[in-house]
């Protein structure tokens with residue numbers, strides 16, 4: 001079996017790492033294909049180092065552009081690659097534009113199966129580009145690997161999903177469990193809030209971004225705030241002339257995987273608009289305040305340590321302060337089924353299934 005494993009953007013790398021290990025363990029011929037959607041050292045190379053990922057066999061080097069241009073460029077290059085090398089299976093992970101582009105190409109090629117890892121997640125918010133990417137990728141996939149029962153249910157509910165559905169657990173959790181004991185929490189003699197922010201709905205609208213940055217500035221009067229800034233957000237802060245709000249905040253360029261994990265492990269609260277961090281904080285029992293109106297990781301609200309606050313500055317401030325002042329430590333109440341699924345072996349289950357089909 002010849003496999004192409006596709007990565008493109010930051011949240012793909014930690015999902016690919018355990019799959020690479022499982023493919024190697026079973027001696028499967030695997031080519032790691034990097035689309036180049038993310039290309040800065042901070043957003044890509046550092047993750048390869050931290051996660052012991054091998055150098056990609058091919059980098060399509062598409063870089064940044066509009067959604068349509070980026071998707072089209074990935075498709076054109078990836079199609080040539082598939083025609084030349086003819087893999088048996090293409091594995092895509094997550095919900096970024098690289099996931100969608102390579103899925104569209106694979107689905108139209110003869111004799112190549114498409115496997116989607118992290119299938120079935122839904123925010124039911126079609127204004128999110130990731131939701132569109134998830135829906136289309138799932139419709140096109142032959143094998144759909146779900147993190148949990150809810151994700152599988154979302155697929156069973158959809159008339160347009162044709163592939164085989166498997167509940168295997170979460171490869172991102174595989175990486176978290178694999179890495180967490182290797183690091184000690186960030187040393188700090190005072191509590192701190194760790195912030196990540198990059199969703200276009202928060203960053204590309206001046207009012208929303210100002211509302212959020214004002215809340216951070218207000219928080220920084222009470223507690224240390226650590227903010228590694230995504231390049232998209234950094235550019236928007238300059239474009240909207242909002243840098244003054246960051247005066248009392250400890251800002252950084254984006255952290256690598258291990259550095260972020262260390263910082264997250266020691267944080268009192270994580271304030272974020274990421275999808276994956278909602279899950280990681282739940283596993284680590286850390287309060288998470290999410291600057292979104294909805295989430296594709298609903299269990300983090302009911303079983304985990306997460307709360308949604310949107311981009312309302314007052315709500316952000318109040319909820320983070322509530323968490324900071326709470327006398328009860330954050331504690332997730334993961335049900336038995338989920339605990340079984342989060343055993344660090346999701347990638348191995350996926351590869352074993354692919355070897356059998």
Ligand code: UD1
Pocket residue numbers: 009010011037038039040043044064065095096097098129130198200230231232235
């Ligand atoms: C992408 C994903 C998002 C994911 C996020 C993680 C899509 C639709 N979105 O969003 O789901 O949560 O990655 O980071 O695929 N840029 C750089 N250097 C880089 C990469 C990006 O400067 O290495 C800047 C460019 O100005 C670019 C902007 O960031 O235009 C946005 O990058 P892009 O990959 O389009 O989307 P993200 O916001 O990173």
